[in-house]
Amino acid sequence: MSSTERRAEGAAREAYPQVTVPEEKVREVVERARLIRKETVRLIGIAKSGHYSSVYSCAEILAALYSGVMRLSDDPEWPQRDRLVLSKGHVAVGVYPLLAERGYLDREVLDGYTRVGNPLGDHPDMRRVPGIDFSSGSLGHGLSITVGMAKAARMRGYDEVRIWALLGDQELNEGQIWEAAQAAGHFGLGNLIAIVDRNTMGLDGDTEEVMAVEPIGEKFRACGWRVSEIDGHDPRAVIETLTAVGQAGGDRPHCVVARTVKGKGVAYMERARTWHLGYLAPPDAEATLKEIEAR
Amino acid sequence: MTYTAPIPSDPRSWDLATSAKLAKSLVAGQVLADLAEEDERIVVLTADLMYSNRTSDFAERHPDRFINVGIAEQNMVTMAAGMATFGYVPYVSTFASFIGLLCAEQIRTDLAYPGLPVRVLAHHAGISLGYYGTSHHATEDISIMRSIAGLKAIGPCDAASAAKALRATVDEPGPIYFRLGRGRDPDVYEPDDPRFEVGRVARLREGDDLTIVANGITVHAALQAAEALAADGIEAAVLDAHTFRPFDGETVVEYVGRSKRLLVAEEHNVQGGIASLCVEAIGEAGLGPVQIERIGMPPDEYALIGPPYNLYQHYGMDGAGIERRARRMLEVAA
Numbered sequence: 001m002s003s004t005e006r007r008a009e010g011a012a013r014e015a016y017p018q019v020t021v022p023e024e025k026v027r028e029v030v031e032r033a034r035l036i037r038k039e040t041v042r043l044i045g046i047a048k049s050g051h052y053s054s055v056y057s058c059a060e061i062l063a064a065l066y067s068g069v070m071r072l073s074d075d076p077e078w079p080q081r082d083r084l085v086l087s088k089g090h091v092a093v094g095v096y097p098l099l100a101e102r103g104y105l106d107r108e109v110l111d112g113y114t115r116v117g118n119p120l121g122d123h124p125d126m127r128r129v130p131g132i133d134f135s136s137g138s139l140g141h142g143l144s145i146t147v148g149m150a151k152a153a154r155m156r157g158y159d160e161v162r163i164w165a166l167l168g169d170q171e172l173n174e175g176q177i178w179e180a181a182q183a184a185g186h187f188g189l190g191n192l193i194a195i196v197d198r199n200t201m202g203l204d205g206d207t208e209e210v211m212a213v214e215p216i217g218e219k220f221r222a223c224g225w226r227v228s229e230i231d232g233h234d235p236r237a238v239i240e241t242l243t244a245v246g247q248a249g250g251d252r253p254h255c256v257v258a259r260t261v262k263g264k265g266v267a268y269m270e271r272a273r274t275w276h277l278g279y280l281a282p283p284d285a286e287a288t289l290k291e292i293e294a295r
Numbered sequence: 296m297t298y299t300a301p302i303p304s305d306p307r308s309w310d311l312a313t314s315a316k317l318a319k320s321l322v323a324g325q326v327l328a329d330l331a332e333e334d335e336r337i338v339v340l341t342a343d344l345m346y347s348n349r350t351s352d353f354a355e356r357h358p359d360r361f362i363n364v365g366i367a368e369q370n371m372v373t374m375a376a377g378m379a380t381f382g383y384v385p386y387v388s389t390f391a392s393f394i395g396l397l398c399a400e401q402i403r404t405d406l407a408y409p410g411l412p413v414r415v416l417a418h419h420a421g422i423s424l425g426y427y428g429t430s431h432h433a434t435e436d437i438s439i440m441r442s443i444a445g446l447k448a449i450g451p452c453d454a455a456s457a458a459k460a461l462r463a464t465v466d467e468p469g470p471i472y473f474r475l476g477r478g479r480d481p482d483v484y485e486p487d488d489p490r491f492e493v494g495r496v497a498r499l500r501e502g503d504d505l506t507i508v509a510n511g512i513t514v515h516a517a518l519q520a521a522e523a524l525a526a527d528g529i530e531a532a533v534l535d536a537h538t539f540r541p542f543d544g545e546t547v548v549e550y551v552g553r554s555k556r557l558l559v560a561e562e563h564n565v566q567g568g569i570a571s572l573c574v575e576a577i578g579e580a581g582l583g584p585v586q587i588e589r590i591g592m593p594p595d596e597y598a599l600i601g602p603p604y605n606l607y608q609h610y611g612m613d614g615a616g617i618e619r620r621a622r623r624m625l626e627v628a629a
Contacts, residue, residue, distance in 0.1 A: 148377020
């Protein structure tokens with residue numbers, strides 16, 4: 001076989017079957033992403049500091065996961081549910097509103113975000129929050145958690161259960177990520193899907209200046225993963241790709257590199273390093289909500 | 296020119312497999328394999344050390360529930376946490392230095408904080424790897440583990456107590472750190488010995504002149520020392536402080552209240568370990584003047600190079616060393 005043929009065969013192996021979702025499903029993702037962005041403004045307004053822009057880069061991804069991509073039920077403890085581990089745990093503020101929407105959380109609890117004794121903190125706690133599948137916050141741990149979950153699901157014979165990990169991009173500097181990536185490839189965990197929110201920025205600036213993470217796809221491929229790339233803000237691409245990848249199974253873990261924009265959806269936050277952590281005073285919050293509503 | 300080594304023929308020669316057989320008190324693989332016959336939750340993970348820690352005994356009988364993660368200890372601990380959320384009870388095992396120290400954060404954040412039933416088998420603790428050197432020693436792990444909320448921590452001193460501790464804790468809902476030795480530790484307990492009870496300091500010898508508190512390799516040594524002292528009419532109590540989290544300070548206080556003399560011997564830095572736990576308990580109980588001596592690794596030293604038992608002699612952790620320190624405390628010549 002020639003190298004061209006080998007490349008063609010490799011590409012064919014990488015390709016996922018096309019999935020088409022109806023237009024109303026795409027609109028559902030758009031509206032849910034808008035809800036995430038608006039609620040993030042409201043909740044961080046209570047805490048008076050939080051990670052707006054890290055949530056905004058993955059708003060469409062989270063919205064799609066909770067718009068039918070993940071297999072969930074009314075019972076947050078359902079053993080056959082899909083699991084989601086927020087390895088970039090600082091986006092929890094964008095997930096809590098979705099848990100409330102599903103009825104896993106009471107509205108009053110959501111409204112007390114980060115206040116003394118409330119279960120909802122900046123980083124999620126599985127023992128306090130129904131619907132959170134693992135406590136996170138220390139970057140680099142999440143992929144190992146999901147490798148353990150995916151391995152366990154296979155051992156249990158839970159063939160329908162998929163395990164999803166949401167990773168940050170600068171987080172890929174952590175050594176433990178690659179320990180987990182090689183293990184997932186070695187164990188052939190086709191029930192594991194890692195989504196990399198490739199918003200190109202860490203806290204201190206551009207990932208490639210701080211500590212380069214590229215070539216992300218090649219690194220995962222080298223560890224035995226199937227890799228696909230999407231525009232992480234195209235609601236149709238996001239839900240169709242995640243659905244297709246989730247259905248693929250097989251004997252190789254799946255990595256979706258989602259090209260995103262940090263702070264997406266609020267013009268002055270987009271690619272602005274200073275908005276990794278921040279607080280919007282009431283008049284600014286109001287203007288920001290208007291912008292989110294208008295988009 | 297290629298050099299070809301002669302085929303070893305001296306009967307004193309041994310290989311990795313023979314070495315593993317010498318580690319008679321590394322019983323976890325065997326005990327867990329037995330438990331796993333009845334208990335489907337048990338899984339065992341190791342990091343390219345299955346023959347050194349004898350988890351191979353488990354792998355042979357339950358290959359489907361044995362996972363070798365390669366040399367990736369942090370991934371092993373965190374993976375086990377993920378598995379525990381699916382109802383498994385994972386036992387993760389490797390050298391104490393590569394788990395109690397290297398994975399301290401994973402143990403805290405991924406096991407103890409969510410309260411998951413993962414068991415850490417931290418073997419070859421202390422300086423028991425001798426001339427392998429400081430990279431392979433763990434003389435700080437008691438100090439680290441004792442401050443992790445929600446964790447239980449137990450350091451059995453021999454095969455019988457290790458087996459009993461493993462069997463007694465299978466259904467514990469939270470994580471456990473087992474601090475284990477090199478596997479060639481002398482026997483102290485009988486199988487299923489009633490004196491050994493997880494969570495309680497074991498009373499191995501009575502005596503009102505001096506209280507010796509030991510842990511791990513120093514338990515047998517303390518008993519030897521107490522025998523030697525008894526020949527001179529000195530009666531030393533010997534307590535095995537195996538469980539260091541939670542710590543049974545009450546029993547220590549009871550004995551030290553009578554003897555007013557405490558000698559702690561441990562294969563750990565003298566700061567932050569068993570001695571510190573005892574002193575805290577005594578202080579909180581307001582026992583008044585107590586004479587206290589500590590045997591262990593000096594506060595600012597890493598161990599010399601040498602075989603383990605020579606190192607124990609050098610640092611006074613053996614029977615003779617404990618006896619010597621006791622005589623000094625009591626001002627009784629040998």
